[in-house]
Amino acid sequence: MEMEALVMYPSPHIGHLVSMVELGKLILSHHPSISIHILITTPPYKPGDTAPYIASVSATTPINFHRLPTISLPPSLLNSSTHHETLTFEVLRLNKPDVFHALHSISNQFRIQAFIMDSFCSVVFDVPAQLNIPSLYFFTSGAAVLALFLYLPTIHRTTQKSFKYLKNTLLHFPGVPPIPSLDMPKPVLDRDDEVYKNILDSSIYLAKSAGNIINTFEYLEPRAVEAISDGLCVPDGPTPPIYCIGPLIAPSDVDRAPECLTWLDTQPKGSVVFLCFGSLGLFTMEQLKEIAVGLERSGQRFLWVVRHPPSQYQNLPISAELEDPALDSLLPEGFFERTKERGLVVKNWAPQAAVLNHVSVGGFVTHCGWNSVLEAVSAGVPMVAWPLYAEQRFNRVLLVEEIKIALRMTESEDGFVNSTEVEKRVSELMASKDGELIRERTLAVKNEAEAALSQGGSSYVALHKLFESWKRG
Numbered sequence: 001m002e003m004e005a006l007v008m009y010p011s012p013h014i015g016h017l018v019s020m021v022e023l024g025k026l027i028l029s030h031h032p033s034i035s036i037h038i039l040i041t042t043p044p045y046k047p048g049d050t051a052p053y054i055a056s057v058s059a060t061t062p063i064n065f066h067r068l069p070t071i072s073l074p075p076s077l078l079n080s081s082t083h084h085e086t087l088t089f090e091v092l093r094l095n096k097p098d099v100f101h102a103l104h105s106i107s108n109q110f111r112i113q114a115f116i117m118d119s120f121c122s123v124v125f126d127v128p129a130q131l132n133i134p135s136l137y138f139f140t141s142g143a144a145v146l147a148l149f150l151y152l153p154t155i156h157r158t159t160q161k162s163f164k165y166l167k168n169t170l171l172h173f174p175g176v177p178p179i180p181s182l183d184m185p186k187p188v189l190d191r192d193d194e195v196y197k198n199i200l201d202s203s204i205y206l207a208k209s210a211g212n213i214i215n216t217f218e219y220l221e222p223r224a225v226e227a228i229s230d231g232l233c234v235p236d237g238p239t240p241p242i243y244c245i246g247p248l249i250a251p252s253d254v255d256r257a258p259e260c261l262t263w264l265d266t267q268p269k270g271s272v273v274f275l276c277f278g279s280l281g282l283f284t285m286e287q288l289k290e291i292a293v294g295l296e297r298s299g300q301r302f303l304w305v306v307r308h309p310p311s312q313y314q315n316l317p318i319s320a321e322l323e324d325p326a327l328d329s330l331l332p333e334g335f336f337e338r339t340k341e342r343g344l345v346v347k348n349w350a351p352q353a354a355v356l357n358h359v360s361v362g363g364f365v366t367h368c369g370w371n372s373v374l375e376a377v378s379a380g381v382p383m384v385a386w387p388l389y390a391e392q393r394f395n396r397v398l399l400v401e402e403i404k405i406a407l408r409m410t411e412s413e414d415g416f417v418n419s420t421e422v423e424k425r426v427s428e429l430m431a432s433k434d435g436e437l438i439r440e441r442t443l444a445v446k447n448e449a450e451a452a453l454s455q456g457g458s459s460y461v462a463l464h465k466l467f468e469s470w471k472r473g
C-alpha cells in the first residue's frame with residue numbers, strides 16, 4: 001500500500017513558515033506514519049534567513065523540505081516602497097509551475113491526502129485539483145481576521161471607496177467588533193493597489209477550499225468562530241468547515257541571546273515588561289529615543305529588543321542593513337548608565353516565547369503579530385498593543401475591545417507614539433487596577449488555552465475532525 005502524505009505550502013515569511021512547521025509537528029505527533037512534505041519558496045526579503053531554521057527542523061524531525069527553484073525579483077521591485085506582501089505574492093506567482101512539478105513528483109511515491117497552503121498561496125489553488133488532491137488553507141492569523149477576509153468580497157461589492165478614504169467610518173463584519181476603516185489590514189486600505197487585488201482574490205478562494213485550519217482556539221474568539229460556522233461571512237455560498245486547532249507555538253531558540261534569560265533570573269517575579277516587535281518591526285531613531293525616555297520615566301523594569309532604524313533599503317530588514325551601529329548610539333545619552341539596575345536592551349532578537357514564559361516577566365508591549373499574541377496568551381502575560389503593519393491594527397481592536405487582554409497604545413495620525421504615552425501605558429500595565437484586571441483576564445484565557453489543547457478540549461476535537469475528513473476524502 002502507498003504511504004500517506006501531506007504536502008504543505010507556507011508563505012515564505014518566517015512567522016508563517018514556523019507556524020506551518022508546528023502544524024506538521026502536531027499532525028506527526030498524532031500520526032507518526034504520515035509523511036509530511038513542505039514546499040519552500042524564496043523569501044523575497046532577507047534571502048537565506050530561513051535556511052538555518054529549516055536545517056534545524058530537518059535535523060530534528062522527519063519533515064521533508066522541498067526547495068522550489070529560486071526566484072530573483074527585479075531590484076526595482078525590491079527597492080520600491082511597495083508593500084512587502086506584494087513581493088511575497090510575486091514570488092509565489094513565479095513559483096507556480098514548480099508547485100505542480102513538486103506535487104506531481106511527490107504523488108508518484110505517496111498517496112497525498114491533502115495540500116495545505118497558506119492564505120498567501122492562493123495563486124496555486126487550481127494546481128492540487130489537477131491531481132485530484134483536496135486543498136485546505138492553514139490560516140496563521142486569528143478567526144476574526146479569517147471572518148474579515150471571508151466577508152471582504154461582500155464588502156467590496158457593496159462599497160465604492162478605498163478604506164483609507166473612509167476616515168472614522170466603522171465597518172461591520174459578522175462576528176467581529178466594529179472596525180474603524182483605518183484599522184483594516186494595511187494591504188487592503190487602498191483598493192487600487194495591486195496587493196488589494198491579490199488579497200481580494202485570495203479571500204474568494206478561502207471560501208472555495210475543503211476547509212480552513214486556524215491557529216486559534218474557540219474560547220479566544222467565540223463570536224468569530226460562530227459567525228464563520230453559521231455561514232454569515234460568505235452570504236452568497238457555502239462556507240467550508242473550519243478547524244480551530246491552536247494555539248500552536250514554536251519553541252524559542254534559546255541559544256540566541258541567552259543573556260536575556262540569565263538577566264531575567266536575577267529579577268523579581270512578574271516585575272519586568274518585555275518590549276518586542278515581531279520579525280519585521282523597525283522604528284525610526286526618533287521613535288526609539290521616545291520609547292527610551294518613556295521607559296526610563298515609568299520607573300519599571302524592562303527587557304527591550306532594539307533594532308537599527310530602517311534605511312533606504314525599505315524592503316530589506318535588519319540583516320541586510322549595511323551598517324550596524326552600537327546600541328548606545330541609537331538611544332539617549334546616558335540611558336544605559338541610568339537604567340542599568342533595572343533594564344536590559346538586546347540587539348535585534350530575543351527568544352520571545354521563552355522570555356514570556358519566564359517567571360520575572362509581567363507584561364508585554366507587542367506589535368500584535370498573531371504568533372506573539374498566542375505566545376503571550378499561552379504564558380498568561382497581559383499586553384500593551386502597539387500595531388505596526390499587516391493586520392496588526394485589527395488585532396489591537398480585537399485584543400483591547402473584544403477579548404480584553406491588552407491596553408491600547410495610542411499613536412498620532414502618522415503612527416508616532418510620544419514618551420508620555422509610553423510611560424503612561426507601561427505604568428498602567430505593570431502597576432494599576434486596569435492592568436490588574438487584564439492580567440486576571442489573561443490568566444483565565446491561558447487556562448482555557450491549555451484546556452483547548454488537552455484531550456477532549458475544543459482544539460483537540462477539531463484536529464481529530466480534520467483527520468476524519470481526510471479519511472472520508
Ligand SMILES: O=c1ccn([C@@H]2O[C@H](COP(=O)(O)OP(=O)(O)O[C@H]3O[C@H](CO)[C@@H](O)[C@H](O)[C@H]3O)[C@@H](O)[C@H]2O)c(=O)[nH]1
Nearest residue numbers: 015140141278279349350351352353369370371372390391
Ligand atoms: O526578537 C524576536 C522577534 C520575534 N520572535 C518570534 O517571531 C515570531 C513573530 O511572529 P508574529 O508575532 O506573528 O509577527 P510577524 O513575524 O510580524 O508575523 C506576520 O505573520 C503573522 C501571522 O500571520 C501576522 O499576525 C503578523 O501581523 C505578520 O506580520 C514570534 O513567534 C516571536 O516569538 C522572537 O522569538 N524574537
